Amino acid sequence: MAKYLGKRIFYIILTLFIVTTITFFLMKLMPGTPLTNQAKLTPTQIHQIYKQYGLDKPVWQQYLVYLGGVIHGNFGTSFQFSNQPVSYLISSRLGPSLIIGGQGMVLGVLAGLIVGAVGAIKANTWVDTSATIISILFISIPSFVLAVLLQYYLGLKLRLFPIADWGGFMYTVLPTLALAASPLAETARFMRTEMVDVLSSDYIELAKAKGLNKVGIIYHHALRNSLIPVVTIIGPLAVNIMTGSMVVENIFSIPGIGEQFVKSILTNDYPTIMGLTIVYSAMLCVVLLITDIVYGLIDPRIRINK
Amino acid sequence: MADNAKQTSADDFTPIAGADRAKLDDEKIATPSLTFLQDSWRRLRKNKAAMIALVLLIILFILAFFSFIFETHNPNATNPNLANLPPKIPGIDINGFNGTIEQSGERINAYAQAHAGNHFYILGTDYLGRDLFSRILYGTRISLEIALIASFFDLAFGVVYGITSGWIGGRVDTLMQRIIEIMLSIPNLVVMVLLILVLKPGMTAIILSIAITSWINMARLVRAQTLELKNQEFILAARTLGESSWKIAFKHLLPNLSSVIIINLMFTIPTAIFFEAFLSYIGIGISAPQASLGTLINDGQKNFQFLPYQMWYPAIVLSVLMIAFNILGDGLRDALDPKSRE
Numbered sequence: 058m059a060k061y062l063g064k065r066i067f068y069i070i071l072t073l074f075i076v077t078t079i080t081f082f083l084m085k086l087m088p089g090t091p092l093t094n095q096a097k098l099t100p101t102q103i104h105q106i107y108k109q110y111g112l113d114k115p116v117w118q119q120y121l122v123y124l125g126g127v128i129h130g131n132f133g134t135s136f137q138f139s140n141q142p143v144s145y146l147i148s149s150r151l152g153p154s155l156i157i158g159g160q161g162m163v164l165g166v167l168a169g170l171i172v173g174a175v176g177a178i179k180a181n182t183w184v185d186t187s188a189t190i191i192s193i194l195f196i197s198i199p200s201f202v203l204a205v206l207l208q209y210y211l212g213l214k215l216r217l218f219p220i221a222d223w224g225g226f227m228y229t230v231l232p233t234l235a236l237a238a239s240p241l242a243e244t245a246r247f248m249r250t251e252m253v254d255v256l257s258s259d260y261i262e263l264a265k266a267k268g269l270n271k272v273g274i275i276y277h278h279a280l281r282n283s284l285i286p287v288v289t290i291i292g293p294l295a296v297n298i299m300t301g302s303m304v305v306e307n308i309f310s311i312p313g314i315g316e317q318f319v320k321s322i323l324t325n326d327y328p329t330i331m332g333l334t335i336v337y338s339a340m341l342c343v344v345l346l347i348t349d350i351v352y353g354l355i356d357p358r359i360r361i362n363k
Numbered sequence: 364m365a366d367n368a369k370q371t372s373a374d375d376f377t378p379i380a381g382a383d384r385a386k387l388d389d390e391k392i393a394t395p396s397l398t399f400l401q402d403s404w405r406r407l408r409k410n411k412a413a414m415i416a417l418v419l420l421i422i423l424f425i426l427a428f429f430s431f432i433f434e435t436h437n438p439n440a441t442n443p444n445l446a447n448l449p450p451k452i453p454g455i456d457i458n459g460f461n462g463t464i465e466q467s468g469e470r471i472n473a474y475a476q477a478h479a480g481n482h483f484y485i486l487g488t489d490y491l492g493r494d495l496f497s498r499i500l501y502g503t504r505i506s507l508e509i510a511l512i513a514s515f516f517d518l519a520f521g522v523v524y525g526i527t528s529g530w531i532g533g534r535v536d537t538l539m540q541r542i543i544e545i546m547l548s549i550p551n552l553v554v555m556v557l558l559i560l561v562l563k564p565g566m567t568a569i570i571l572s573i574a575i576t577s578w579i580n581m582a583r584l585v586r587a588q589t590l591e592l593k594n595q596e597f598i599l600a601a602r603t604l605g606e607s608s609w610k611i612a613f614k615h616l617l618p619n620l621s622s623v624i625i626i627n628l629m630f631t632i633p634t635a636i637f638f639e640a641f642l643s644y645i646g647i648g649i650s651a652p653q654a655s656l657g658t659l660i661n662d663g664q665k666n667f668q669f670l671p672y673q674m675w676y677p678a679i680v681l682s683v684l685m686i687a688f689n690i691l692g693d694g695l696r697d698a699l700d701p702k703s704r705e
Contacts, residue, residue, distance in 0.1 A: 072548045083561050193693070197685035199637055201644050202678045205664050213668070300552045304645060319645050322556055330560070334553050342548045 065349070069342040076338045077127055077331075081120055084327045110134065132332030137324045143332040147314060151336075153223055154306065154313030158298045160233040165240030166294070170287065172241065173248025177283075178275060180253055188245060195242035200301040204235035204308045221310040232309045236301050240294045247290050252283040285356045288348055295344040299337055403622075406698040413694025416687040423684060427504035434497035435485065439652045442492035448473050450487040450495075450672055459672070486676050489662060498654040499677055505566075505655045506636045506684060512570050513577045513635030514628050521578030522617075522624055525585025530593065530612050540586075543579055551576040555638060556647065564647045573635050581627050588623050592616055622699035629692030633685045640681055656681040 098106075107113045110133075111122060126133060132143035169192075176188030208231060212220035218230045255261065256279055264274045302315035310316070314333055321329035397405065407413055426433055451462030451474055462474040462483065474483070486496040528539040546554075555572035562568035592598060593616075601611045642648035643657030651658070656677050663674030 068544065069548075072545050075545055076549055080557060083557050086561050193686060193689050197633065197689050198682045199640060199644075199660075199678075199685070201641070201664075202660060202674075202682065205667060205674065209667055296550050296552075299550050300641070303552070304641065307645070318556075322560065322645070322647055325560075330556075334549075334557065337553050338549050341550055345548060 062350075065346050069339075069346065072342060073335060073339055077124060077335055078120075080331045080334045081123055084331055085116055085119075087325075087327065127335065132335070133328040135321075135326055135329050137321060137326040137329065143328050146317060146329060147332055147336055150312055150314045150317050152313075153311050154302055154315055157229050157232045157236060157305070157311065157313070158302055160229060161236030161298055161301075162240055162291075162294065164233060165237035166244050166287075166291075168237065169241040169244025170248050170284070173245035174252055174275075174280060174283070176245065176249045177252030177256060178279075180249075180256075185249075188249065192242040192245040192249075195238040196246070198238070200235055200239060201304040201308065203238055204232070204305045207231050207235055208308060221308075223311050228309075228311075232305050232311060235305045235308075236298055239297045239301060243290060243294060243297070244287060248283060248287055251286050252279060255279050255283045285352070288352045288355065291348045292341070292345045295341060299341070399618075399621075403695075403698045407694055410694040410697065412690050413698075416690040416694070419683065419687045420691065423503060423680075423687070424507060427500055427507050430497070430500035430504060434494070434500055436494035436497050438493065438497035438501040438654055440493065442488070444492065445477055445479055445482060445484075445488055446490055446492040447666070447670055447673075448477060448479065448484055448488045448492075449670070450485060451483040452485050453483055464670075487670075487672050489659075489673060490666065495659075495673065495676060498659060499656070499680055502654045502656040502659050502677060503680055503684065505649060505653075506639060506681070509569065509573065509635050509639045510632045510688075513573050513631055516574040516578050517581045517628055517631045518624070520574070521581030522585050522620070524578065524582040526589055526612055526616060526620070528582070529586040529589030530608070530616070532590075532593075536586075543582060546576075546579055552638070552641070555642065559642065559647050564650050566649065569639055569642060569648055573638065576638075577631050577635055581624070581631065584623055584627050585620055588620055589616060592619055625699055626692065626696045629688060629695055633688040633692075636681075636684060636688070656684075 104113065111119060114122070123133065130144055132147070135141045135143050135146055138146065172188045172191060176185045179185050208220050211217050211234075212231060219228050220231075222228060261274060261278055264278050269277075299315070302313060303319050304315075305311075306313045306316035307319055314336065317329065318333045318337075320326075321333070449462055449464045450460050452460045455461060458470065462472060463470045464473045484494050484496065486494075486499065489495055489498065524539065528536045554576050555569075558572040558575065559568040562571065598611060598615060601615055606614075639648060639655065640657035640660070643655040644661045646658075646661070648657055649655035659677035660674055660681065663670075663672075663677060667674045
């Protein structure tokens with residue numbers, strides 16, 4: 058286990074190193090300068106500003122400086138908000154994103170498990186059909202459309218929830234719902250297939266032959282065994298949530314990293330874009346590592362000592 | 364079938380004897396033999412939802428790619444005098460299609476107010492007076508182009524990568540899998556955004572970013588399937604007969620991979636369409652004056668409270684497109700791989 062963990066962590070570091078390198082050199086390829094009013098500045102002033110941000114050094118030196126900074130959690134200073142360190146921008150905005158992302162994930166996966174399981178138990182009935190319709194709708198309708206509709210109908214028309222801003226649980230409800238849709242659909246789809254498989258397996262037949270009641274069979278045998286493979290889709294779901302959060306946070310004006318990412322893209326704030334790219338990749342790596350470990354722990358058939 | 368079986372009794376059957384018996388060919392297969400694709404098509408045809416989706420997609424394809432026939436106005440021509448007009452279809456007098464709009468509590472005829480004369484716009488106009496219907500057709504075409512391009516890269520790159528990695532195996536496989544693992548741990552959207560920033564927002568940047576991100580899943584699935592097939596007897600037989608490696612890969616492996624490839628393709632397409640709409644929605648995709656479903660939704664959303672049709676129509680078209688591809692994908696999975704659904 059320790060060996061496996063060490064190997065995985067080594068790969069994560071390697072991945073993040075590659076991501077950092079690629080983003081750094083891509084950003085160097087970008088057209089334009091970080092100065093908005095370059096024409097109005099004298100060469101001395103430009104030189105001074107470049108020196109302040111370390112842009113006067115050769116690219117390889119800038120790269121090493123940046124890499125050294127990243128190791129210490131320092132992503133440079135934002136171009137957009139003068140003199141604000143990127144690491145501060147990110148860390149102060151991580152909270153809201155993690156809250157709505159986490160809530161969306163938990164709600165989506167739990168609701169998806171229920172929808173999928175019910176669909177499988179009542180396979181090929183109208184219940185199953187409506188469960189399938191729900192999941193296809195939620196997979197297909199883009200999160201930005203769903204978010205606007207939720208905001209308008211539940212927020213503005215019915216006045217059930219605040220339409221935007223951040224502060225307290227009520228503010229998280231609509232964004233959470235908007236984010237939960239896609240994981241719900243994916244989980245339901247996956248769960249249904251798994252559970253239909255499990256329900257037709259020999260040990261379920263045996264349990265039925267022994268005269269176990271239906272609830273017992275489903276709860277003790279079918280549900281538990283179908284749950285295991287569902288863990289594997291948590292990683293892709295996390296990606297969905299990250300993508301979704303960029304627009305959902307924007308629509309609901311939530312001060313999170315998704316909103317910041319879009320904002321820095323639109324204002325060419327390169328250091329912030331780079332910092333957030335690395336943070337997103339790191340989060341994804343950690344989620345993937347955790348799901349793999351959990352998968353190994355709950356399914357004794359998978360051995361993690363390769 | 365079960366009912367018929369109950370109604371027949373032993374008396375209904377008479378044994379064939381004598382000359383008739385001799386004429387009978389026991390070995391003859393009565394039904395025509397179907398190829399794999401024919402058989403799948405037969406199964407797909409039985410799936411009503413999938414067929415509806417297929418027909419819908421064909422209609423959307425025709426509408427979008429022959430939009431020059433159907434479009435009522437130039438999608439990019441602005442006309443500030445006729446801005447924000449609601450949908451009007453002559454001869455239909457239902458609120459929402461008769462050119463009236465609710466303003467401070469009462470319905471007024473927006474067309475009369477704008478002195479539109481004989482002009483009519485079946486889905487209304489946007490804030491610059493551009494015809495929404497023509498713009499939606501144009502946006503749909505971009506979405507479908509993206510779908511075709513993503514499929515092309517999925518096939519040209521994903522499949523080849525997967526087969527190569529699985530078939531050669533060993534060190535090459537390990538290296539190729541490490542590359543995929545690294546690409547998987549960067550969210551696709553981040554890769555796309557970076558590329559789009561380096562290039563310039565627009566169709567080329569979107570195509571390139573989709574090309575780089577879309578093939579990974581296909582490559583993984585094809586590799587896994589190749590590894591499974593590699594050790595089966597028919598491959599061994601081909602090898603024993605001295606067939607060259609590449610010939611085996613493309614003559615024996617590829618046909619057996621076709622169902623995996625088609626199924627996965629059907630799930631790449633809606634993802635690609637979504638990403639294009641998403642990028643255009645946040646403002647780094649297709650840029651003005653060109654229309655994409657994403658930009659149309661973004662424009663419409665600003666006026667959603669007062670002119671809801673401006674967001675509803677592009678949103679509905681985008682959703683229908685995604686739903687149709689997803690349903691067709693589900694249907695194809697059941698048709699090509701009947702084991703997956705009992």
